[in-house]
Amino acid sequence: MSAASPKPVPSFLLERAAREPDAVLCMVPLSMQASLPGGTAHPDHPEWCTIRVDSALHQVAGLARRLHALGVRSGDRVAIVAETSHLWAATDLAVMSIGGVTVGLYTTLPPRKLGGLLKHCSARLVIFENDAMWERYRDVIESVPLGAQVFHSGGAVEPLRPSECSSSWLHAQIAAIDPAQPAAIVYTSGTTGDSKGVVLSHAAFHHVVCESRNAVPTRPGDRSVVFLPMAHVLQRFATYRGLVDGVEGWYAPDIESLPETIRQARPHILIAVPRVLEKIRQQARARAVERSAGSLFDWASAVAEQPRASTFRSRARHSLADRLVLKRVRSGLGGHLRVIASGSAPLDRRLAAWFEGCGIAVREGWGLTETCAPATAVPLTESRPGSVGRALDGVELRVAEDGELEVRSPALFTEYLDDAEATAAAFTHDGWFRTGDLGRIDSQGFVWLTGRKKNLIITAGGRNIAPSPIEAALRVDGVAQVVVLGDRRPFLTALFFPEAELPRPEPRTVIQTAVDAWNAEQPPHRQVVRWRWSRRPLTIESGTLTPTLKVQRDAVKRHFAGLIEQLYGA
DSSP, rough: TTTOOOOOOOOOHHHHHOTTTEEEEEEEEEEGGOOOOOEEEEESSEEEEEEEEHHEEEEOOOOOOOOHHHTTOOOOOEEOOSSSSSHHHHHHHHHHHHHHHEEEEEETSOOHHHHHHHHHEEEEEEEESSSHHHHGGGGGGGOTTOOOEEESSGGGGGGGGGGGGGHHHHHHHHEEEEEETTEEEEEOOOOOSSSSEEEEEEEHEEEHHHHHHHHHHOOOTOOEEEEETTTTTHHHHHHHHHHHHEEEEEEEESGHHHHHHHHHHHOOEEEEEEHHHHHHHHHHHHHHHTOHHHHHHHHHHHHTSOOSSSSSHHHEEEEEIIIIIIIHHHTTSOOOOEEEEOSSSSOOOOHHHHHHHHHHHEEEEEGGGGGTEEEOOOOOOOOOHHHHHOEETTTTEEEEETTEEEEEEEEEEEEEETTTTHHHHOOOOOOOEEEEEEEOTTTTTEEEEOOOOOOOOEOOTTTOOOOOHHHHOOTHHHHHTEEEETTTSSSEEEEEEEOSSOOOOOOOOHHHHHHHHHHHOGGGGGSSSEEEEOOOOOOOTTSSSOOOOOOHHHHHHTHHHHHHHHHHHH
């Protein structure tokens, strides 16, 4: 498949069906499979349903016909408000197959916010996961001309009849799509301001799917676990990439079921965000503590985080750590996990080293919604801890005078929906996209991020300080997030937040040790003068975390204003 000749996204499914109609596309929990025909029970896992490629093609054809009968036409926006599932993915392909534009919206959005986004994108139809979700949002959908449908209650996705599932009609619909036309509108997380509707074309998705294959290739028979929100561009990219490569995706019923789904799926590849990887390590430690082996786990983890040296002592330590602890970690992750691809936020180097020490390759990539997910990736054949990799083929990078990374790529977004001013401001006079990320590019083309331009702290003394490196250095065991403060203040401070799922006593001594170690190596203006421990965790529900578990800094400042004032009090 060549990126030089872009095609509509649904053509990925058509081409796969022509090559491997009987191959397994994905595994779906039986509880999530009620509305789509064509699945068969898995012989070894009776609670799972097998969806083959040909069945998926007929499912998408039937859904596309149903949507067309409801009145959806080329260019119409269809919003999906649902948790990640095969039905979400099939509906997405069905919408795009008839020239529609999918708008994925998070299920955690407050009703008023969701209603505002439906109006902003001029959604013609909205599809909810279930009746309870429809009830929650029913008062804010008056602006939607075709109203609402519910996945498991009839309408657009009631059980499909075989007569509706002819793929020949689908082929004709897809053939009429111009790859340059919009495929999706993805709303940014808005960590530093209001969400923007990023318009992405079929050609953009086609480019990143094709060019990422060279950097991180897959193998025949590979399995993965699908669990990130489909409303986020990273999971959409990963879903299309898996479709093209033939990676068998296992859909986790929910995030709480992720560990068990990983154990059953025995994945070879895992695409995740850093917070999920942190939780995997925390859960591994918690299991060790239950076996009264917490100290042994900590020792083995410290060994895993150290580079393997050629000395006999180093090899012996790593071998012993592996035999006593790390082998059990791999087994808990299914025993076949070969590579973890991390994106969406910077990955802590110690955490990456821990997984590498467990025998699992970790490769970071970097991109934004506006770049249609990855613009860079660390090749699987190379290792650069701390780097987010080289530019994908066809992607150009440069660093502006102020350190901001700028991108030129066939995968760039078309526009911010109905915001010509913001769209124009996002590009330089010569057509490069201003990413808002700060970083450098070394002599071999590897990109090293240093922070977000909008997150820069400008102290009362006029010093510009990126908080991300400080926060990474201070994130110790027992701490979920660190937020460094100091904008227009005389000195830096920090808030430390606990884990929501694994609460522990305040790790005061460990935090103070980390703060002291940081301060000892820094000039006065980069030292953290005061800090506070919050007993309240950051959560998606409170708005202090995004659905992909990134910190909403403005929301943190509002929610913890009293604590912040204490930090700067006399």
